[in-house]
Structures are given as structure tokens and as C-alpha cells.
Amino acid sequence: MIVQKQQQNYGPNPVAVRQTDKYKEEYITSFVARWDQLINWEARARSEGRFFMEVLQQRGAKKVLDVATGTGFHSVRLLQAGFDVVSADGSPEMLAKAFENGRRRGLILRTVQADWRWLNRDVHGKYDAVICLGNSFTHLFAENDRRKALAEFYAALRHDGVLILDQRNYDQILDSGFSSKHIYYYCGDNVKAEPEYVDDGLARFRYEFPDESVFHLNMYPLRKNYVRQLMTEVGFQQITTYGDFQETHHQHTPDFFIHVAEKKYELGTKNPGEI
Incomplete structure (x- = not known):
């Protein structure tokens, strides 16, 4: 029998908790049950538009591995758009x-519980695309974990595959403080998602919901160019970075960055770029 945890526990000094494996304890049942209030599926679908579908379609991708499924938002959207999707996550609660969200929409998600660092042990086959969305990569605190995860993503791709990975704009948070419009990613009404503590090695976010419940996530504040450099060192040939979604990529301080990393090698490929 699975015992469902109802309270998060960070011990006497929460800001000292900086381990990758902590995420398994952070996504407790009561937090996961409220997660969709934070996202607001309908509002987020409007804000994203067809951005991710178009990125995948432009590359002829059909078979997609969603390695940070969460509550299923992107897996469901891609299935509805006709993609062949396998949904993985390290959290059984998520x-x-x-699976429940998919079933409510008449879909059966193919789900796999998998730790990214050993992804190909649990997820088999090759994929046209791997997506790692929802600021999930920030759960990895050690550089070795980040390199291992990216290498596993790379190995799961076909020779001409693509990785799409997003992250918060931690550069802005670290350099100038937190400011978010909550327009694109966290669209829920009366929900707060803000950093409670930030230093170069930790971003501790506080999540408040309309019923006054409060939860936290301890995450590593990834700088944009650092992530791009890691992708290059793992073997990705060309990386394009967008600010928020396609419609707003020229704004000066986006809430999120989206990296599109190509595995395919092409002669005469331009240097990795930003948009």
C-alpha cells in the first residue's frame, strides 16, 4: 500500500536542502492535487498557441518523449494534435x-516512471523529439546530474532528433530580482508562485493557493548561457533560444527561456543562436 504524504518536510534549515533527489518528496499528494490551479490549462494553451507543435512539425517529428510530464498538459496537447507520445516523470504522484487528466479527456497516456539520469534504462526505443518543459531541469542540483541527464536525452533521440527544454529566467532573478507577469506559464487566478529565497545555488519558491495552502520547491537557478553550453558539450549541434513563446520573443526580460537543441549535424550550420 502506498502511503500518501500530506506535508512537505525540509527539516530545520530549508535553504540548506540542495539535493537532486529531494524532488521525489516535494511533490506530495496535496501539492499535486492543486498543481493544475497553478497552470490553468485553458489559459496556458491560449498563451502557448501552437508554438511547440510548430517546432516539432517543422522538423518532421512524430514520436515524442515527454520526460517531465507533470500533470500531463503537454502530453495531452501533443496527443490531441496527432503526435505519438510517451509520458515519463520521476514523480509517481504526477x-x-x-493519467487521470488524460482519461478525463478520452486519452490513455503511456506513462513511465523514470529518473532522467538513468532514462534509457526505463524508457526504450528512439524518439524524434524529447521535451523537458515546465522548468523541470532546475530540479538537478549537481552538474554531473545535469550532464548525465542531457546525455540520456541525447541518447534517446534519433540521429536527427531535437530536444526542447525550458527554464525560468534565473538570470533576471539573480541579477535584478524577481518580476513575473504570470501571463505565459503560470496562468492560474489568485495563485502566487514567487521566490522566497535566492542565492547562486538555490531558488526556493513559495506557492500559495486560493485555499491558503502553501507549498515550496527548492530548485537550482540555471543561467541561460550555462544551459546552452552544457547542451553543446554533450553533443547538440545547434541551439536556438527563445524568450517566452514565439509571439513575444523580442521582449527584453522574458519569464522563461525555451532552448531548441538539434542533434543533427549539418555542414555549414550557423553558430548557435538566440531569438
Whole structure:
């Protein structure tokens, strides 16, 4: 029998908790049950538009591995758009919620519980695309973990595959303080998602919901160019970075960055760029 945890526990000094494996304890049942209030599926779908579908379609991608499924938002959207999707996550609580969300929409998600660092042990086959969305890569605190995860993503791709990975604009948070319009990613009404503590090695976010419940996530504040450099060192040939979604990529301080990393090698390829 699975015992469902109802309270997060960071011990006497929460800002000292900086381990990758902590995420398994952070996504407790009561937090996951409220997660979709934070996202607001309908509002987020409007803000994204067809950005991710178009990135995938432009590259002829059909078979997609969603390695950070969460409650299933992107897996469901891609399935509805006709993509062949496998949904993976390290949190069994999230996978259960994703499966439930899919079933409510007449879809059966193919779910796999998998740790990115050993992804190909649990997820088999090759994919046209791997997507790692929802600021999920920030759960990895050690550089070795980040390199291992990216290498696993790379290995799961076909020779001409693409990785799409997003992250918060931690550069802005670290350099100038937190400011978010909550327009694109976290669209829920009366929900707050703000950093409670930030230093070069930790961004501790506080999540407040309309019923006054409060939860936290301890995450590593990834700088944009650092992530791009890691992708290059793992073997990705060309990386394009967008600010928020396509419609707003010229704004000066986006809430999120989206990296599109190509595995395919092409002669005469331009240097990795930003948009």
C-alpha cells in the first residue's frame, strides 16, 4: 500500500536542502492535487498557441518523449494534435494525476516512471523529439546530474532528433530580482508562485493557493548561457533560444527561456543562436 504524504518536510534549515533527489518528496499528494490551479490549462494553451507543435512539425517529428510530464498538459496537447507520445516523470504522484487528466479527456497516456539520469534504462526505443518543459531541469542540483541527464536525452533521440527544454529566467532573478507577469506559464487566478529565497545555488519558491495552502520547491537557478553550453558539450549541434513563446520573443526580460537543441549535424550550420 502506498502511503500518501500530506506535508512537505525540509527539516530545520530549508535553504540548506540542495539535493537532486529531494524532488521525489516535494511533490506530495496535496501539492499535486492543486498543481493544475497553478497552470490553468485553458489559459496556458491560449498563451502557448501552437508554438511547440510548430517546432516539432517543422522538423518532421512524430514520436515524442515527454520526460517531465507533470500533470500531463503537454502530453495531452501533443496527443490531441496527432503526435505519438510517451509520458515519463520521476514523480509517481504526477504520473497518476497525468493519467487521470488524460482519461478525463478520452486519452490513455503511456506513462513511465523514470529518473532522467538513468532514462534509457526505463524508457526504450528512439524518439524524434524529447521535451523537458515546465522548468523541470532546475530540479538537478549537481552538474554531473545535469550532464548525465542531457546525455540520456541525447541518447534517446534519433540521429536527427531535437530536444526542447525550458527554464525560468534565473538570470533576471539573480541579477535584478524577481518580476513575473504570470501571463505565459503560470496562468492560474489568485495563485502566487514567487521566490522566497535566492542565492547562486538555490531558488526556493513559495506557492500559495486560493485555499491558503502553501507549498515550496527548492530548485537550482540555471543561467541561460550555462544551459546552452552544457547542451553543446554533450553533443547538440545547434541551439536556438527563445524568450517566452514565439509571439513575444523580442521582449527584453522574458519569464522563461525555451532552448531548441538539434542533434543533427549539418555542414555549414550557423553558430548557435538566440531569438
